[in-house]
Amino acid sequence: MNRYLLACIFIFSTVFVSIAQPKYEFRAVWVATVANIDWPSKPGLDAETQKAEAIRILDMHKDLGMNAIILQIRPAADALYYSEMEPWSRYLQGKQGQAPEPYYDPLEFWIKECHARGMELHAWLNPYRIAQNTKEELSANHVVFKHPEWVLEYGKKLYFDPGIPAVREFITGVVKDIVTRYDLDAIHMDDYFYPYPTKEAFPDTTSFQMYNRGFFAENIADWRRENVDITIKMLNEGIKSVKPWVKFGISPFGVWRNIADDPRGSQTTAGTSNYDGLYANILKWQEEGWIDYCLPQLYWHIGMPAADFEVLAHWWKNHTYGRALYIGQAPYRVDPESKTPEWREPDQLPKQLRLLHSIPEIKGSAYFSSKSFNKDLLGFQDSLKLDFYRQPAIVPPMPWLDATPPQAITKLKRSGRKLQWKVADASGEMDKPWQFVVYVTERGKSFDKENSQHVFKIQKDREIKFDRMNRKKKKYEVRISVLDRMNNESNVSLPAIVKM
Numbered sequence: 001m002n003r004y005l006l007a008c009i010f011i012f013s014t015v016f017v018s019i020a021q022p023k024y025e026f027r028a029v030w031v032a033t034v035a036n037i038d039w040p041s042k043p044g045l046d047a048e049t050q051k052a053e054a055i056r057i058l059d060m061h062k063d064l065g066m067n068a069i070i071l072q073i074r075p076a077a078d079a080l081y082y083s084e085m086e087p088w089s090r091y092l093q094g095k096q097g098q099a100p101e102p103y104y105d106p107l108e109f110w111i112k113e114c115h116a117r118g119m120e121l122h123a124w125l126n127p128y129r130i131a132q133n134t135k136e137e138l139s140a141n142h143v144v145f146k147h148p149e150w151v152l153e154y155g156k157k158l159y160f161d162p163g164i165p166a167v168r169e170f171i172t173g174v175v176k177d178i179v180t181r182y183d184l185d186a187i188h189m190d191d192y193f194y195p196y197p198t199k200e201a202f203p204d205t206t207s208f209q210m211y212n213r214g215f216f217a218e219n220i221a222d223w224r225r226e227n228v229d230i231t232i233k234m235l236n237e238g239i240k241s242v243k244p245w246v247k248f249g250i251s252p253f254g255v256w257r258n259i260a261d262d263p264r265g266s267q268t269t270a271g272t273s274n275y276d277g278l279y280a281n282i283l284k285w286q287e288e289g290w291i292d293y294c295l296p297q298l299y300w301h302i303g304m305p306a307a308d309f310e311v312l313a314h315w316w317k318n319h320t321y322g323r324a325l326y327i328g329q330a331p332y333r334v335d336p337e338s339k340t341p342e343w344r345e346p347d348q349l350p351k352q353l354r355l356l357h358s359i360p361e362i363k364g365s366a367y368f369s370s371k372s373f374n375k376d377l378l379g380f381q382d383s384l385k386l387d388f389y390r391q392p393a394i395v396p397p398m399p400w401l402d403a404t405p406p407q408a409i410t411k412l413k414r415s416g417r418k419l420q421w422k423v424a425d426a427s428g429e430m431d432k433p434w435q436f437v438v439y440v441t442e443r444g445k446s447f448d449k450e451n452s453q454h455v456f457k458i459q460k461d462r463e464i465k466f467d468r469m470n471r472k473k474k475k476y477e478v479r480i481s482v483l484d485r486m487n488n489e490s491n492v493s494l495p496a497i498v499k500m
Contacts (some may be wrong), residue, residue, distance in 0.1 A: 064391025
């Protein structure tokens, strides 16, 4: 049977076999800039073309039901934003150190456009990577020329040495600078801490001799893990010291440890792991409260022998330690010509989403990466729009950061099919109105604030005008609530009756 016909049959079935949508759900997509994977499409584009591409990406994902963008702003010790600490990224104009032409600040632009659409902006940084290959020309003002002792060559790439205290101070300073100057919602780091291992030994014997903190040579792996622990703790403290509402999230490789290596590990046989290969002890960071969310990259299909998506989803849900858990999914693997049969199935990603929705501890998904949604995903885009993400969702609150709801609206005024409302002033950043939830129910039918089907829209504006919904002009009850910066929700207003 033709694969497109199969996809259409699947879409049709999902529309009519819909499951209840969560009211709170993280729905994000990664926008990678390294090597111009997602944006900008190529180096050297003028500023207006870069902006137009960004708007197209944002509009596409908003239309699909997404509520967050994870934008890579520091791919390799460079910046897709104005910085006095690091040079402009080569992925903007083709040469490191060269600003966009005509000048604009890409990060500022992305934040503004995300927030205008009611979407969060999570700023994605790679902490230790300096250059993708040793032949890359670095800008004359790059910090490595001032501190060559910070640099290690490994696998024909350049990295900051995580074992040097000054490196950790520098990375923390970069992050604090970003958080101070930009109105972003989160700092995000992925799986690249110590680099994925090759056959050669990692060349950090000098820093180990100088800064071993009492570790013995046979325990150098523990020392490396502690180096990353120290970095994560410093970053969290630095972020929260500047803006307590800015979240800190990590997207680790999908396997913490295999059970053969650790009784706490997962029933997997992955060739590497966060703990052993990347020296990233993600469970400790959650247990210590150093991060706000964990977003493991489960880029495998359901039933994969070495790393089963379903097995790992359940393993991670048992290791949240009071922090938010989202799951990274892999639309980039969907391919009608894939050598892996499961990635030729229209139902693979929808099955994964249904599984995630059945696990209460998992609060959402992120997709790698944006450009995947430009291709044939065997109907997945329609599945999102017509079923899984048919209703808007609120990014889940984080009560350990703030659990105080904002004040409700103070006045609701109706004029025909238009509603306007007012809100009380608030002095604290976390208490200010950030967005508004518009609930609509047919008059006479029961209203449930927790029922996602009653959520009509989540918006920034303090007014809304409804289109006519019914030729007979039925009466509807419209209620408004306030969301603060951390997505705590106020009491819901009394209903206004609107004919539409």
